[in-house]
Amino acid sequence: MPDPIAGLGERLLRAGISPSRTARYTAELTEHLADITDELIAGGMQPARAHAEALSRLGDPEILAAAMLGQPRLRSLSSRLPVLVWLALPLAAELGVIALLAVLLVAAGRQGLAPTAPQMVDLLLALAPLGIAWSIGVSALRRRAGFAWPVGGMLATLLAATALDLAIGSDAVAISLGGPAPGVLALYALVTIAPFLLLHRHLRVR
Numbered sequence: 001m002p003d004p005i006a007g008l009g010e011r012l013l014r015a016g017i018s019p020s021r022t023a024r025y026t027a028e029l030t031e032h033l034a035d036i037t038d039e040l041i042a043g044g045m046q047p048a049r050a051h052a053e054a055l056s057r058l059g060d061p062e063i064l065a066a067a068m069l070g071q072p073r074l075r076s077l078s079s080r081l082p083v084l085v086w087l088a089l090p091l092a093a094e095l096g097v098i099a100l101l102a103v104l105l106v107a108a109g110r111q112g113l114a115p116t117a118p119q120m121v122d123l124l125l126a127l128a129p130l131g132i133a134w135s136i137g138v139s140a141l142r143r144r145a146g147f148a149w150p151v152g153g154m155l156a157t158l159l160a161a162t163a164l165d166l167a168i169g170s171d172a173v174a175i176s177l178g179g180p181a182p183g184v185l186a187l188y189a190l191v192t193i194a195p196f197l198l199l200h201r202h203l204r205v206r
Contacts, residue, residue, distance in 0.1 A: 005029050008061050013144035014204075016079025017068055025068060033058050078143060086140070086153035090132050094157055097128045098164060129161035130192060137196035147200050151193060158188040 009026040013019060033054050040050035058064070068074055078085040101121050133154040140150035162180040 004055060004061055005033065008065055010144065011061075011065055012068055015065075015069055016075040018074065018076035019142055021068070021074050029058065029064065076143060078139070078145060078149075082145075082149040086136060086145075086149040087156055090136055090153045090157045091160060093132055094129060094160055097132075098125070101125065125161070129157050129188060132157050133188070133192040137192060137199075141196070141199055141203060144203060147197060150196070154193050154196065155189070158185055158192070162188070 005026050008029070009022050012022045012025070017025075033051075036054035036057055037047070037050045040053055041047055045053065072080075101124055105121050136150050136153050136157070139145075140147070159180050162185045
């Protein structure tokens with residue numbers, strides 16, 4: 001028999017209630033259900049019947065869900081402002097990483113470490129968008145979010161990563177924007193967006 005409280009938690013997540021509030025609410029319901037069940041068993045009722053009776057006393061899942069869904073303030077920021085969470089913040093994080101690497105690269109050049117610094121920067125620049133894209137995907141899966149905004153954010157992050165170019169000088173770094181590299185973009189998408197879509201489909205149809 002499916003767990004109605006777990007089903008309620010899935011519904012709340014997909015409706016935009018934050019994972020922390022959903023977990024807290026379902027934990028309270030689970031504890032209350034256990035207390036009712038124990039009380040009924042102590043009164044002589046068989047465990048299976050006691051559990052069914054406790055579920056009945058706990059209340060209609062529709063009413064339990066409405067208690068949360070009727071409070072807009074409980075909805076997560078990603079549900080209320082998806083363009084900020086899934087698009088603007090990841091792009092800002094990527095630009096922040098690039099700016100930090102540029103500063104470190106200039107500092108390394110002034111310390112006589114320039115011959116090795118570019119290789120390290122290239123590696124970090126290659127890994128940073130993967131980390132950001134996967135962070136978007138993991139957060140979206142955890143929140144049971146729809147796929148459109150997260151995929152848009154992941155794609156924007158990967159496009160920016162393949163289009164930005166760092167020109168390294170002796171004591172300065174120039175950042176320019178060119179055309180995205182299709183081969184690199186396809187590889188990035190293969191290891192981030194494709195797995196996300198598969199996992200997303202699995203969780204949504206489960």
